[in-house]
Amino acid sequence: MNSLNHVLLASHGTTGAQAAEQMAIRMCTSGAKLHHLIVVPNLWKGMTGDDWLNNGSTRNTYRRYLESELGREVDEHCERISKNAEEKNLQYSSEIVLGEPEKCLINSSKKATFDLVIMGSPRPKGIKGLRSRMKTESLTHALEIPLLIVPYPPS
Amino acid sequence: MVYTKKSPALFIIGLIMLAIWFLASNGMMEGYIEHLAAGKKYKYLGELTTLALYFGGISALVGAWQWFVTPKKGDWDYYSSTIAGAMFILLIAMLVRWFVAPEVAWVSIQMGKVGDTGKYIHKLLGLNYIVLGIVAGIIVVNWFKVPDWAENGVRLSRLGLKTGVILLGTLYSAAELANLGGLSIIMIGFFVLGSVGMVLWMGSLMKIPNSMAGVLSAGMGVCGVSATVAAAPVVQAKSVEIAYTIGTILLWGVGSMFVFPVVGQLLDMSYVQFGAWAGTGILNSAQVAGAALAYQPDGIETLKVAEIFNITRVLVLPIIVLWLAMWYVKREEHADKVNVGHIMIQKFPVFVLGFILLFALSTTGVFAPAKHYKGKYFGNTVDTGFKEKNLLKEEQIVSLQAEIDKIQRADRKDAVLRLIENRKIMSDTDDAVIRGVINAKILSKDLNHVLKKAHKAVRHQAKMIKAFRKWITWLFAFGLVGLGMQITFSSMKQAGGAPAMIGGVVGLTKAILSLIVVIWLVSETV
Numbered sequence: 001m002n003s004l005n006h007v008l009l010a011s012h013g014t015t016g017a018q019a020a021e022q023m024a025i026r027m028c029t030s031g032a033k034l035h036h037l038i039v040v041p042n043l044w045k046g047m048t049g050d051d052w053l054n055n056g057s058t059r060n061t062y063r064r065y066l067e068s069e070l071g072r073e074v075d076e077h078c079e080r081i082s083k084n085a086e087e088k089n090l091q092y093s094s095e096i097v098l099g100e101p102e103k104c105l106i107n108s109s110k111k112a113t114f115d116l117v118i119m120g121s122p123r124p125k126g127i128k129g130l131r132s133r134m135k136t137e138s139l140t141h142a143l144e145i146p147l148l149i150v151p152y153p154p155s
Numbered sequence: 156m157v158y159t160k161k162s163p164a165l166f167i168i169g170l171i172m173l174a175i176w177f178l179a180s181n182g183m184m185e186g187y188i189e190h191l192a193a194g195k196k197y198k199y200l201g202e203l204t205t206l207a208l209y210f211g212g213i214s215a216l217v218g219a220w221q222w223f224v225t226p227k228k229g230d231w232d233y234y235s236s237t238i239a240g241a242m243f244i245l246l247i248a249m250l251v252r253w254f255v256a257p258e259v260a261w262v263s264i265q266m267g268k269v270g271d272t273g274k275y276i277h278k279l280l281g282l283n284y285i286v287l288g289i290v291a292g293i294i295v296v297n298w299f300k301v302p303d304w305a306e307n308g309v310r311l312s313r314l315g316l317k318t319g320v321i322l323l324g325t326l327y328s329a330a331e332l333a334n335l336g337g338l339s340i341i342m343i344g345f346f347v348l349g350s351v352g353m354v355l356w357m358g359s360l361m362k363i364p365n366s367m368a369g370v371l372s373a374g375m376g377v378c379g380v381s382a383t384v385a386a387a388p389v390v391q392a393k394s395v396e397i398a399y400t401i402g403t404i405l406l407w408g409v410g411s412m413f414v415f416p417v418v419g420q421l422l423d424m425s426y427v428q429f430g431a432w433a434g435t436g437i438l439n440s441a442q443v444a445g446a447a448l449a450y451q452p453d454g455i456e457t458l459k460v461a462e463i464f465n466i467t468r469v470l471v472l473p474i475i476v477l478w479l480a481m482w483y484v485k486r487e488e489h490a491d492k493v494n495v496g497h498i499m500i501q502k503f504p505v506f507v508l509g510f511i512l513l514f515a516l517s518t519t520g521v522f523a524p525a526k527h528y529k530g531k532y533f534g535n536t537v538d539t540g541f542k543e544k545n546l547l548k549e550e551q552i553v554s555l556q557a558e559i560d561k562i563q564r565a566d567r568k569d570a571v572l573r574l575i576e577n578r579k580i581m582s583d584t585d586d587a588v589i590r591g592v593i594n595a596k597i598l599s600k601d602l603n604h605v606l607k608k609a610h611k612a613v614r615h616q617a618k619m620i621k622a623f624r625k626w627i628t629w630l631f632a633f634g635l636v637g638l639g640m641q642i643t644f645s646s647m648k649q650a651g652g653a654p655a656m657i658g659g660v661v662g663l664t665k666a667i668l669s670l671i672v673v674i675w676l677v678s679e680t681v
Binding site for chain 1: 317380381383388395398404440442472501502504634641643645646648651652
């Protein structure tokens with residue numbers, strides 16, 4: 001099973017995605033390349049909502065703050081996977097993009113020759129989290145390489 | 156970077172506006188306009204033959220330049236990049252105001268009145284050009300996406316709303332501002348502090364993090380998304396907490412914009428009462444303006460009241476942000492120190508100074524001669540120049556006498572009796588009271604119309620003030636269509652978890668309590 005040389009991992013750090021991370025690391029051979037795609041969903045573009053009362057300075061402070069918060073979360077996430085990948089002697093690289101998750105994944109899958117795309121399962125109903133999901137149907141229609149969806153870990 | 160997109164879009168927008176002007180001014184739309192007017196006078200013919208020409212001409216000229224000339228980097232490029240988006244919003248506002256809203260009204264009238272409410276469905280739901288304009292904006296951003304060439308201009312909608320509020324400053328008398336200001340300080344003071352306190356208390360009960368309680372209390376308590384944007388960095392809210400809060404507030408705000416006018420109609424609230432209720436009870440400030448204009452699309456009395464409440468809220472915002480910052484520092488070891496001066500200066504809403512300036516200027520009589528405020532036409536009689544045709548007719552007096560017992564309040568009854576006696580309104584006070592009778596819709600529709608005519612006969616408006624009222628209406632219509640384009644379903648979908656629950660309880664409590672207080676304490680006029 002652990003014979004893959006180049007894996008594209010789509011993960012944004014949720015519980016389901018963390019299961020996919022562990023699986024990806026397990027399935028790679030020592031020295032393989034692990035490319036980590038982090039999609040910052042478009043929903044964050046709408047996070048100033050319809051604010052109109054604030055002045056430009058307050059809005060800029062907010063935007064910078066939100067960007068730094070998202071950036072900090074992404075850094076922590078990448079650092080964790082990078083550490084785990086290093087332990088198995090994998091070549092880790094990461095890519096952060098803003099957009100719709102499935103479109104970004106399809107684009108990223110075309111940038112190199114990957115053996116497999118690995119991602120987590122959607123969050124089961126009742127578990128808290130942001131509502132931004134990978135549309136698997138359009139993804140499976142467009143992907144040209146095998147896709148592995150890792151089951152959500154049992155609670 | 157060059158911001159202006161090379162696109163035919165602005166040119167096409169210009170051509171559409173010019174086509175509307177051409178068809179309307181050459182009578183080629185007569186049949187359609189007659190249909191839209193539904194037997195009444197079509198109100199917007201003047202706008203069709205002027206605004207469509209002016210803005211169509213500008214759009215076509217600038218659009219042709221943007222399409223064929225390669226822009227260079229610089230300030231002009233940046234400003235030029237906003238024109239296409241601004242005209243895109245304006246075109247939507249025009250189409251909705253001139254054609255879509257009258258069409259919706261026509262369909263609604265064909266459907267007949269709703270149950271025993273005596274109202275058509277479009278009146279009941281407030282489906283006028285303002286609400287439909289916001290809905291059009293929401294549809295554009297969520298189904299079609301705002302085009303690249305329009306993105307920079309869409310942000311100008313905020314400027315439109317702020318300019319509208321600044322111009323509103325010209326429409327208040329000192330007495331109105333003092334009365335409304337006092338009322339709003341009491342109401343907003345009580346409900347802001349009450350809801351901020353309630354969120355913090357519920358947050359501690361539900362053991363949510365301090366950062367989430369802080370950002371949620373600002374959003375729920377003060378002015379919705381704007382307060383969330385201002386408070387989030389100060390209380391170091393996590394990204395997911397911001398998403399939950401903004402989702403909850405947007406969902407509530409958009410819902411309130413539709414529900415509040417219906418409740419207001421069902422309870423026959425006066426413009427002042429509705430403005431005060433919307434200004435206090437609706438969480439998000441953008442939807443306060445939307446609901447006020449939804450309730451009274453052809454006048455701005457409700458907006459005048461609601462915006463005073465909005466201004467009070469935004470003036471309270473720096474104080475609440477400061478308070479939350481101190482509250483957060485006390486509870487979190489890693490919190491940044493509070494810089495009082497920095498927060499107060501950075502969060503101060505500068506546009507409110509513009510509002511105050513225009514109000515001050517208007518009190519000097521720059522925009523309208525003082526006689527318009529003093530009521531030149533109140534004291535005079537036919538002998539001193541009052542037109543006889545404006546006096547009450549004999550049959551109108553008989554009808555008024557027949558219905559006068561419907562009026563319960565003594566001051567109202569006395570004012571109407573004085574109107575009957577003199578056949579015209581004789582004082583500013585009586586005029587204010589009679590406006591209350593009109594707004595409360597106590598008398599039959601025909602007699603309400605008689606009272607309105609009696610009011611118009613004595614209350615004259617300066618040309619410049621009339622023009623300001625029109626500009627304000629357009630600026631708000633423009634701004635709210637643009638703000639609609641910034642309400643995404645993906646943001647609203649984030650409403651959930653503890654913030655949605657706390658928000659639901661606090662939002663509903665605030666809406667119900669403020670409704671009771673308004674009906675109980677706020678009179679029908681100011």
